[in-house]
Amino acid sequence: MAETTTVARPYAKAAFEFALSQGKLNDWSKMLSAVAAAADQGEVKQLLLNPALTSAQKAEVLLEICQSSLDESVRHFVLALSENGRLPLIPVIAELYEALRAEQEQTVDVVVTSAYPLDEQQQNKLAQALRKRLNREVNLSTHEDKSLIGGIIIRAGDLVIDGSVRGKLAKLAEALKS
Known part of the structure; x- marks a missing residue:
């Protein structure tokens, strides 16, 4: 590749x-x-x-x-x-x-995967926080995945923020194995 x-x-x-x-x-x-x-x-x-x-x-x-x-x-x-x-x-x-x-337009495509649907107010608040953190205009798209149990996963280019319950449980399981 x-x-x-x-x-x-x-x-x-x-x-x-x-x-x-x-x-x-x-x-x-x-x-x-x-x-x-x-x-x-x-x-x-x-x-x-x-x-x-x-x-x-x-x-x-x-x-x-x-x-x-x-x-x-x-x-x-x-x-x-x-x-x-x-x-x-x-x-x-x-x-x-x-x-x-x-890069030229200072935009970033962000994919948010959540366990439950996000309403418009939640999407706007999330987009505003990401705009501030990434210093770019954010094009937000959302998807549902019930297997997350709760929380969200944010993907913006190479950046992945896993705030899902499933992700936290996986980290806990990995820590317990050590």
Whole structure:
């Protein structure tokens, strides 16, 4: 994975810098997401790895799938990836692009998993506290998982805060084993 990320990073950075210079960060985000979703489908993924097809044929198939959702600059980007044999990296490139965009816009996607549904007031209070702690605008999404028993788990990028009863019980069990 680290090698894939290392190879994909310059392409993501180039796409990001181009989109930023054109004032089209959001448009590129949508288009790269569409291409990445297409490239990540089982049959298409196998096709992109097929050595019997030329790079141009692979790009043609991918562009045909996404034709209505791409502008000319993204088409050229996909063709450049194709010429360099990097089409299978598109999902990683899209992910890295989104990370660069979030950094530029000072935003972070936060996933909150709770044992019970959070009402709007709880979500707002949590978002406000996270905004203050992370010094970023927070895009909050919530999920339910009854197996947590109580409490919440917060995931914001690499940061994970486990305040669940299940997590505390697991820590206690680990401490008792020692």
